[in-house]
Amino acid sequence: MPRRIRRRIRGNFDRVCFKPCGVPGHSLEKVFLNEDELEAIRLMDYEGLYQEDVAKEMGVSRPTISRILKEARAKIADALLNGKSIEIKKNF
Numbered sequence: 001m002p003r004r005i006r007r008r009i010r011g012n013f014d015r016v017c018f019k020p021c022g023v024p025g026h027s028l029e030k031v032f033l034n035e036d037e038l039e040a041i042r043l044m045d046y047e048g049l050y051q052e053d054v055a056k057e058m059g060v061s062r063p064t065i066s067r068i069l070k071e072a073r074a075k076i077a078d079a080l081l082n083g084k085s086i087e088i089k090k091n092f
Contacts, residue, residue, distance in 0.1 A: 019085035031079040032089045037072035040065055 016038075019025050036058065043054040044065075055065040079086045 016088040017085060018079075020083050023083070025085060028083070028085045031075045031084045031086050033072060033075055033086055034089050037068055037075070038088055040068045041072050041076070044069060 017025070019028055039058060040054055043049045043057055044051065049057065051065050051069070052062050055062045058065065060068075076086065078084060
């Protein structure tokens with residue numbers, strides 16, 4: 001198994017949670033989004049960078065960014081469509 005590459009993450013994502021309004025948090029299923037997934041979403045979708053630029057910024061390959069984005073978007077869609085909370089999980 002290849003060793004895990006330490007990714008550069010610039011955002012501060014301590015104690016971040018998003019949940020549907022009007023529903024107690026303890027009764028919701030949770031989706032965990034890793035810091036690197038949120039950082040890739042921030043750079044690509046919010047900052048408007050291309051995948052190649054996101055990869056350089058985070059210090060990983062472009063195929064890795066593609067995989068991270070695919071997984072992150074699937075998790076976010078699952079939470080939005082199925083009324084789940086999203087919690088940000090530290091990578092290391």
